[in-house]
Amino acid sequence: MIKNQTIEEIKSRMDIYEVVSDFVALKKSGSSYKALSPFTNEKTPSFMVSPAKGIFKCFSTGKGGDSISFLMEVDGLSYIEALKYLAQKYAITIEEDEADPNYLAEQSIRESLFITLNFAKDHFIENLWETDEGKSIGLSYFKERGFSEETIKRFDLGYALDQWQGLIDAAKTAGHKDEFLEQTGLKIVKEDKSYDRFRGRVVFPIHNITGKVIAFGARTLKSNEKGPKYINSPETELYTKSKILYGIFQAKNEIRNQENCYLVEGYTDVVSLSQAGITNVVASSGTSLTEDQIKLIQRYTKNVTVLFDGDKAGIKASMRGIDMMLTGGLNVKAVPFPEGEDPDSYSKQLGGEAFKKYLDNNAQDFIAFKTGIFLKDGGDDPIKKAESIREIVQSISLIPDPIQRTVYIQECSRLLHVDEETLISETNKLLLKNSKEKWEAPIPELPPEAFSPDQTETKISRDEIIKVQERESIRMLINYGSELIDGMEDGEMHLADYFMAESEDITFETPIYNKILEIFKENLAKGQISTIQQFLDHEDQAIKQAAVDLSTERYEISTNWSEKFQINVAHESQTLKNSTYTNILRLKFRIIQKMIAENMENIKSASEEEQINKFLSIQGDLKSMEMTIAKTLGNVTVK
Template sequence: MDIYEVISEFVDLKKSGSSYKALSPFTDEKTPSFMVSPSKNIFKCFSTGKGGDPITFLMELDGLSYMEALKFLAQKYGIELEEEVQTEEQVNAQNERESLFITLNYAKDHFVSNLWESEEGRNIGLTYFKERSFSEETIKTFELGYALDQWQGLMDASAKKGYNETYLARAGLKIVKEDKAYDRFRGRVTFPIHNVSGKVIAFGARTLKSNEKGPKYLNSPETELYTKSKILYGIFQAKNEIRNQANCYLVEGYTDVISLYQGGIKNVVASSGTSLTEDQIKLIKRYTENVTVLFDGDKAGIKASMRGIDMMLSGGLNVKAVRFPEGEDPDSYSKQLGGTAFKAYLDENSLDFISFKTELYITGTNDPIKRAEAIREIVHSISLIPDPIKRTVYVQQCSNKLGIEEGTLISELNKLLIKESQKNSYSSNSGRSQGSNPAPSGGFFPPDFQGGMPPFGMEPPPDLFADPQDLLEEKVSPNEVIRNQERESIRMLINYGEEMIDGFEGTETHLANYILTECEDIEFTTSIYERILNLFKEKLVDGQVLNLKDLLNHDDDEIKREAVNLSTERYELSHNWSDKFQISVAHERDSLRTSAMGNILRLKFRIIQKMIAENMEKMKTATDDNEIDGFLSIQKDLKEMEMAIAKELGNVTVK
């Protein structure tokens, strides 16, 4: 299956040379570090270290097991699966997750059955939904149901069907207190919560009793399958329409989603009444960068929700907002206007965040202090936008709309950007050295402002700016240097092992054969590289060359991860260098034999240097003359080998 086709459904990929790049779907970042290579059928996220094939991507993205991801792709592409042998541990883990999914799906079916087939369900649950003007088709689309007003209704029904009570508790459907156990949801209409693949992972439930002492809405607790902050209600039903419409409507509650969906607005999701989270923003961003937030008419409630808009701006989303008349919400107003008129209302009243905040904070007030505070609040929101061009446009708009000099706004914006940059630079949680975090790129900083950013905002290679004297003095440990050289040998094997080169005595041979022959007397010290090297050796015995696909299909997850790491380039030169500007740039592919030989010589050179150092240490503690003479003889031989390799490498001096 084509990795581009799979990933492009979840991530907005942009062409970059022969590969594609995008903002990472796994973390919050301002510049792209996520790369997809169609030719190798792999992805690599440099900001998190995740990488692999299409199956791995789905596993990492949605927390699916291997078999779940495989079945999802097989169903999508109409492929018949041949079950492969799994380890006992994999089988047990898969069975546990499948049991939870099966239990939750049974509970959903049970609640649906109650709604349509039981007298209590029809009289209370179905009547409520129809009073909300939900059609039967809509009720079935969202798989709405009803939990009977019984302490153990679901428990008893599931026991008769042979379901394990343990999974009822683990799925959040059963509450156990000391010697008592009872259903979590009783006498409530139920709203199944689906993951992006359409599987039920949790429930929301609403009481219909006016004298209920507990909360009106009750939600499943967080479980192995359900993390509330990472899911949006309605995302399964809405994801395709969000992508098609290039916009996502964001509301608060379950019934808001259902009413809008029924009215023809299907690109709508809800944060389920909780504050918006970074994970939910990333989930939206998989499908679109455009969000329209629908607020209830309550002005105080809207102001309390402003943090969500700022989070979305910071997350790189383009934010608009719609406010309804006092006392109305998306659910009530959509029913009042009807589908077509409601859609027209959204289009006509959708405001960008500056216009929205201006209307909310400034319109109707002549207090200069409040006005200044409101303007500062708007500038703060602009400062959160990662795209410098968008910031520029919004500053101009803010200036025109509020009648404030653009220079004044820029000055205030610079203060905020510099302050944020300094905070990041000295953050102990950044994981970088002091002062290494650049300021937001492309801001309004003066020319002498000390900022900067490597290409695509990524970290430079670790030794790129190293002090040469540090390298000469070997401040990096010999073992680490050797490990790096072993890594280079394996990298060349994975990327170019099948390439033909001029080999021994003028005959053509695979690069893999050449490298393995030259490394015959070298014992690799890094376990993962030794294992990969041995796989190449085993394959070569049969006259074949191991390739990337073989490694990606290997049972060992560590081998698969390392294969992805070593086969993915973080940077790629544009074809324009040669095609458009006729600038010739050398590539190691053009001189594979020389590159491979140089790397093997450097590896041998480092190994010998380590042996020299170890031999010297032994000589220092030797007391017997014969033993000392033996060490001196070894030292002489090692130094001669060191000098010979140094000469081949072109080194002027050696230590």
């Protein structure tokens, strides 16, 4: 429903670096930027962003595209939702065409759920600020906790009236469907009764990384409440508790800017710390830390500082999540608080500036922190002390960086008064055990057809080789087709024209590459040269994706080679004619090799002398062509 003019303005304003930077910590790499993939768990960066081309490419998953595609992939937004997000980011007024009468009925379920949740958020906010009950109970509670009006509004805090159907009735009046209230978990249905999930509670909306409300947490203020103090939305199509961190939307930019993420347990801890000026803070919402939550943190930083309550039982319960962070390659520090205190209470007790100093002065490396905890527990009991040492060594063995492991072993040897060689030996045993378990994982049984004759495998490999060579040829065309090359008899000409002349006797077998070739031919017939941008903006998603794949390279030569070491390495863009000719020639070579193999099968199956002689003649011609091309390429053939 967004006008094309508005869409074009959004596309002209969006900057792939600015958009991706809101979700991923990018590092400069040549003319591009790189990062750990936000789509998978990896140790080595394979995610690339090219500002010049306005595209991203994830080499781990194969995903790629422009800013709109990135938003759709990273946060599951629809095309329209991604456009609206970008319009808001760049302060572009959205102009929409007149709505179709059936538009609301045709909206996707996902978008309808977002709309319903946003209505609920606004409803709870209105209750907090506009109703007598909300102001006297909810707003008073937040202010007693020391939350300013600015902080309350920043986190969209609200209040659910102490009514069985307060939200249900308001939603019905506003035209929202009961089915979406139920699917978002806002409405509970039991037998023939239905009622609001949240009643008489202060409400904490949970946002995804783009700022959309996906769920709620709510706290009761009644001292005689029989149920739990906190209740949360159930998991839905939009909300998976293990994949989200409370406060990530508000904190993500500061986490990236400060290169550190403070991790706490609850909603009020996040809000209180933000109020105290610690804005790079998120919460696991009372659950054990998960791999997905760790990956979410890794998008923005590798440094995490865990703020523990002054409760030893709680600290020990959190150890597994910390070990998972170490396994993920994160640098983990810990800050303990005095017995009976938590980040919320202690930040209020000290005040903003003093609390910041406390965090800076008391943050210690997690291994040293864990060593101190377990040594206290072990006391003088040699058995308990041995168990504690094993626990600490277990954590060290999870750290992927061998240099870091060595440093930690040396430090633990000093703290524990245990011989360094002993710690190294125990660590190596655990590393060997983990490695063995990984390699001894059961291998799935292969079907009988996997053990088919070699000729099937050879046929598949030849086809794959041709596909790869087709890709290389089309890659040159799509990236440099509009470039002018010299050294031709008729003077300069576009590479696209040269490519067509050299490849006119080739039929590309890969459908998508053939499509791209046909587009070039059609435009050349009109006197136009296709550009890489036209393919990146193409309405056919398959062509657009192919353009991203073909125009993005995972590695590029460092500028240090020429600038620092004076070593000049020629790039293919400096030798366009030769590079294009070589790629096409290699493709012809592979096609001829395939034809030779197929013709050999014809010779073997021929039963008449005339047929055999015919195929032998063809074989001679093909072998001659193969030798000629091989000589030109500098190859040596043995067939």
